[in-house]
C-alpha cells in the first residue's frame with residue numbers, strides 16, 4: 001500500500017490552476033520532501049491529501065483510500081501541521097493538548113506529548129495568545145504527533161524554530177520514522193532541511209511537479225557555480241583558460257558565469273589562479289537549479305529518443 005498516490009490530479013481555482021496533472025507516489029515508511037517556491041502548489045496538494053480541498057479531476061489515494069468521498073476515519077491515522085495553525089487563544093498550551101487528546105479518545109498522560117515538549121523546549125503552562133510564533137509552531141508539531149499517526153504531514157514545519165530546536169525536531173522525525181515506520185511528508189523551501197531527513201524529494205513549480213529524485217542522486221557529483229569578474233573589461237569567453245574550464249561559459253556584461261562540471265574544484269581554482277581576478281564567488285547550485293538542470297537533461301534525452 002502506498003501512503004499517498006496521485007494520478008493526474010488537477011486543482012483549479014476559477015481559471016487558475018493550484019496544481020496541474022500531479023502524478024506522485026509516496027511509499028509507506030518513507031520521509032518525502034516536497035519543495036517549491038511560493039505559490040508552487042505545495043499547500044494545495046497537502047490540503048487535498050487532508051480532505052480540506054477536493055481535486056477538480058484525477059485520482060488521489062491516501063493510505064490506500066480513495067479521496068473521492070469524505071473519509072473522516074482517515075483523519076485519525078494522519079497527523080497534520082498546517083502552515084498556519086488555528087488555536088484557541090485563551091487556552092493554555094496544556095489545555096489545548098488535553099482538548100486535542102480527547103478528540104482522539106486519549107489523555108495527555110497516555111501520550112508522549114510532554115516528552116516532546118521537553119525536547120522542543122516548549123512550556124505548556126502559558127496561554128496560547130502569549131506564545132511567540134516559534135512556540136505556536138512547537139504546539140502545532142506536538143498536536144500533530146499526539147496520537148502517533150501512521151502518516152505525518154508537515155507544511156513548512158520549521159519556520160520560526162531556532163536552529164537548536166530545528167536540530168532536535170529532525171532527530172525526533174528520524175526516530176519516529178525508524179521506530180514506528182512513520183511516513184513523513186513535508187513541504188519546505190529550504191534545501192538543507194530535506195537533505196537532513198528525506199529519502200526522496202519532489203520539486204513543484206507553478207503547480208507542476210518537475211521531478212522526483214532520490215536525495216543521493218540529486219546531490220551526488222554536483223558541480224559548483226562560479227561567478228567571475230576579471231581585471232580586463234569586456235567579454236572574455238574566447239579566453240582559452242575559461243573555455244578549458246567550461247566550454248559553455250556565459251557573460252552578462254560584467255561577470256562570467258560557469259560550472260565546474262565533473263572537475264574537482266581544486267583543479268578549477270588552479271586554472272583560475274592564472275587569470276587576473278577582480279571578484280570571484282563560488283557556490284553550490286540551489287535546489288531549484290539542481291532540479292532545473294536535471295529537468296533539462298531529461299528533456300534533452302527524451303527529444304533525442
Ligand SMILES: Nc1ncnc2c1ncn2[C@@H]1O[C@H](COP(=O)(O)OP(=O)(O)OP(=O)(O)O)[C@@H](O)[C@H]1O
Pocket residue numbers: 013016017018019036037038039040041042043044045083
Ligand atoms: N483558495 C484559493 N483560491 C484561489 N487561488 C488559490 C487558493 N489557494 C491557492 N491558490 C493559488 O494556487 C497556487 C498555489 O498556491 P499554494 O498555496 O498551494 O502554494 P504554496 O506552494 O503552498 O506556496 P507558499 O509557499 O507561498 O505557501 C497559487 O497561485 C495560489 O494563489
